[in-house]
Amino acid sequence: AAGVIQSPRHLIKEKRETATLKCYPIPRHDTVYWYQQGPGQDPQFLISFYEKMQSDKGSIPDRFSAQQFSDYHSELNMSSLELGDSALYFCASSKRTGGGYGYTFGSGTRLTVV
Amino acid sequence: GEDVEQSLFLSVREGDSSVINCTYTDSSSTYLYWYKQEPGAGLQLLTYIFSNMDMKQDQRLTVLLNKKDKHLSLRIADTQTGDSAIYFCAESMKYSGGGADGLTFGKGTHLIIQP
Numbered sequence: 590a591a592g593v594i595q596s597p598r599h600l601i602k603e604k605r606e607t608a609t610l611k612c613y614p615i616p617r618h619d620t621v622y623w624y625q626q627g628p629g630q631d632p633q634f635l636i637s638f639y640e641k642m643q644s645d646k647g648s649i650p651d652r653f654s655a656q657q658f659s660d661y662h663s664e665l666n667m668s669s670l671e672l673g674d675s676a677l678y679f680c681a682s683s684k685r686t687g688g689g690y691g692y693t694f695g696s697g698t699r700l701t702v703v
Numbered sequence: 704g705e706d707v708e709q710s711l712f713l714s715v716r717e718g719d720s721s722v723i724n725c726t727y728t729d730s731s732s733t734y735l736y737w738y739k740q741e742p743g744a745g746l747q748l749l750t751y752i753f754s755n756m757d758m759k760q761d762q763r764l765t766v767l768l769n770k771k772d773k774h775l776s777l778r779i780a781d782t783q784t785g786d787s788a789i790y791f792c793a794e795s796m797k798y799s800g801g802g803a804d805g806l807t808f809g810k811g812t813h814l815i816i817q818p
Contacts, residue, residue, distance in 0.1 A: 621803060622804075622806075622807075630810075630812055631791060631808040631809060631810050632746065632791070632806075632808050633808075634805035634806060634807070637804055637805055639748045644804060645804040647805050679745065679746060681746075691750055692734075692736065692748060692751070692795075692806070693747070694738070694745050694746040694747075695745060695788040696744070697745050
């Protein structure tokens, strides 16, 4: 079965650089979510999109922005990177009309800021 | 606000049952999930339960929900070495449109299997 695809798997950036992470949801899923998981931490919800509109907002820094495109893929843009942004970034997708069913995570992008 | 609590560690012998517990504070929680995370890997959805259910069973996994006490548990029968991982409990409120939204995770329980 198709899963949530994230790219790249690994990314190394320098401080103050910009990074873009991509997420391709499971086909027919209409909602994408972004999470940040620091080392040894639990995942923290950043932001979500439903039908290309921002749906819910968590602890996303102002330096980060995200959008969902017409093909339902989503991109997380991160600017002015700081050392503390080093983390695993997960995307998840679900079908909203299905409630909580199928809330599935991708394998994540490991971002290292040096 | 929302808060999800879990014990940090659980040690069990191979072949025994593991019971991982979770408490949450938000009575509006509608969906409750269990995820498994192996070292350096992603979050694998194990199972989920709606708040109007008491129990859900799926092969070796049994989820029990006590909504009155806001207590959720995951029982893994016949625990194997491959079950060694971090188990996260997560909750979500029902979005007005009918779906789940951003999850709130507990800190995760490290399940350690003894031979």
